[in-house]
Amino acid sequence: MKICIAGAGAIGCALAARLAKVHKQLCLLARGDNLIRIKEQGIHLSDLDGEHHVHVRASDDANFLGPQDLILVCTKTMALETILTSIQPMIHSNTVVIPVVNGIPWWYFKGIESRFGGENIRALDPKDQLETLLPHSQIIGSVIFLTASRVGLGNVKANNPHLIVLGEINHEMTDRLEAIRTVFELAGIESRSTDNIRDQLWTKVAANLTSNPLSVVTQSTLEQIYSDPRLTPLVRSILDETMLTAAAFGAKIRFDPPTFMELGAGMGAIKTSMLQDYEAGLPLETDAIGNSVLELASKMDLSMPTTKHIINLAEFMSEQQRSVA
Known part of the structure; x- marks a missing residue:
């Protein structure tokens, strides 16, 4: 599985440090001084399991990184439109995208029948751009319980256990959900799948x-x-x-x-x-x-x-x- 982490903040770097140890094709979409430091010195994570230091293929060019099977979007919600635009060259018809973001997701009313089915959250997607950039059929929802802080460029500290909960946004239990849950489990991150991500x-x-x-x-x-x-x-x-x-x-x-x-x-x-x-x-x-x-x-x-x-x-x-x- 080709995996890309889009965003090199504290959460993105923490996930990269764990995943890269067992998923050798992992790459990182980053930018600026953070990208330069990661290219030169790699990513360092200090967590409850010890010290982790990895080198990953990193770039600010999605075309260079190429098509991916799984993309973890680790960014602030204000930057979602920008980053979803930038990862378009990495998305193919079977790519799964997991937004690892805070708060209510823009896709909350997608994929299920409800009184507000199909509506967007205006506070997050006032112009319906996110739905256009990423069809909800390619999304797996996530809730991550990982408290991480950046102590330097490419250097992250996380003092609590890592847990990620994954779920299809239509609440089905699918083979792709289980396959992706295993990706995290193999990296030493506690991972659970659920039939109600909401x-x-x-x-x-x-x-x-x-x-x-x-x-x-x-x-x-x-x-x-x-x-x-x-x-x-x-x-x-x-x-x-x-x-x-x-x-x-x-x-x-x-x-x-x-x-x-x-x-x-x-x-x-x-x-x-x-x-x-x-x-x-x-x-x-x-x-x-x-x-x-x-x-x-x-x-x-x-x-x-x-x-x-x-x-x-x-x-x-x-x-x-x-x-x-």
Whole structure:
């Protein structure tokens, strides 16, 4: 199987470091200084299993890398249109693309019958470009539980266990799903297949939404967010609003709130990806992590007042910071 990881951020590099050890045809689509460093020195990952150092075929030219059987799109949602455009030369009729992204995916209403079947999430794909670039029949959904941070170009640290959950977006259990699950399993990444990827998505959405925007507003780690008594009432309010919205769409979050809070606190003194972006002066993923959920809530005439206030504050802080810079 020819595998390409499109995007060399923390998650992309972590996956590349594990997958390249057993999948020798793996390649990486990257750019800029990151690409130069990876070409020169490879990728280094420090995780619970030790130190991993790999050299991979890397380029910023999809034509050079050629057609691929499996593409993992590891990018911020704001860059999806750009990266899906750039990988077109790598996609053939049987290529499977797995978007490894945060939040509600743009394909949420594709592949299944529902009241909103076929609609797009406007916060993510206002011009229907993503659907045009990537037919939903070639997508396998994913939910990744991997907390990674970049400590340098091509150098990543991940202090928690790695888990990826995979599912066809039409909820069927297929041979290609099992084959791709095995790809991750052979690389030492715990991998599970599911017949309802949307349930798993909401679990991750709840984790992202209760932590990411609030981490920017309070400059707090995951441990602080889920355990400090001054913050936990806000977290619980956001969690309750999210669970109600998930339930309105027939989804099940598999953890009860107290267990959810305990698991969050147990992640330790880790900065969320959104806080890392804020500190780096980068745009925040509030559309995927937050505004898309608010959009879904509005479809069911639900309000998420606490969630909306915290997202607004995070966006305000980001705009203020970037205007000064």
